[in-house]
Amino acid sequence: MRSKVAGRLAGHAVLALALGGAAGCTSLPQRSKNPLHFVGLYLLDRAQDMMEVADLGVTLTGEPGGAFYMSFASLTPFGVGRVNGRFIGLGGGQFLGLGGGSLGSTRFYFAGTGVMVWGYEELGWQEFDLNNVASLHCQDVGLPGVFFPPHGRPGPVPS
Structure with a gap:
């Protein structure tokens, strides 16, 4: 049972690191005013990225x-x-x-x-x-x- 919990925690930690690293080279932490604003800016940045993926x-x-x-x-x-x-x-x-x-x-x-x-x-x-x-x-x-x-x-x- 403990190994399942540890595995899930490790999976969540990896996901959190991936999402944090996905901010790329932006100044996202400096631009955000609070955690909710951070999420909103992150989603706007990813939408802009999607617009630039292909022509x-x-x-x-x-x-x-x-x-x-x-x-x-x-x-x-x-x-x-x-x-x-x-x-x-x-x-x-x-x-x-x-x-x-x-x-x-x-x-x-x-x-x-x-x-x-x-x-x-x-x-x-x-x-x-x-x-x-x-x-x-x-x-x-x-x-x-x-x-x-x-x-x-x-x-x-x-x-």
């Missing part, structure tokens, strides 16, 4: 471009691609492309390559300048990207 739409370009690229959790990049155009649809934390002063469409740029253990991504969304790499989200992806400079670590933007 569904069409990208129109004035020049030829294409991509066959995927990267699960920024750890297994595979493929190559370069696309510079306008995204029309649901994505980027926007509802039907609304937001950032654009109605129904958003400027979009992606360049990336990956060979499963390492990859590199450049992503521009809404406001960016292709002549200024500092205006793009650049990151190494794959396991080496977690540990070695010079580019940003995986995670600040979705792959």
Whole structure:
């Protein structure tokens, strides 16, 4: 009987740690005013994350471009691609492309390559300048990207 209780307590402790760790890199503890506010902010943050999980739409370009690229959790990049155009649809934390002063469409740029253990991504969304790499989200992806400079670590933007 005691082993069942201990097992349940351990399970609850693991669940509590997972939920606490799921707050990610946010300032959630600093932003919340009380435990109930913490829960509300947590749920709002997760709703925002869900809106940013996938993009569904069409990208129109004035020049030829294409991509066959995927990267699960920024750890297994595979493929190559370069696309510079306008995204029309649901994505980027926007509802039907609304937001950032654009109605129904958003400027979009992606360049990336990956060979499963390492990859590199450049992503521009809404406001960016292709002549200024500092205006793009650049990151190494794959396991080496977690540990070695010079580019940003995986995670600040979705792959």
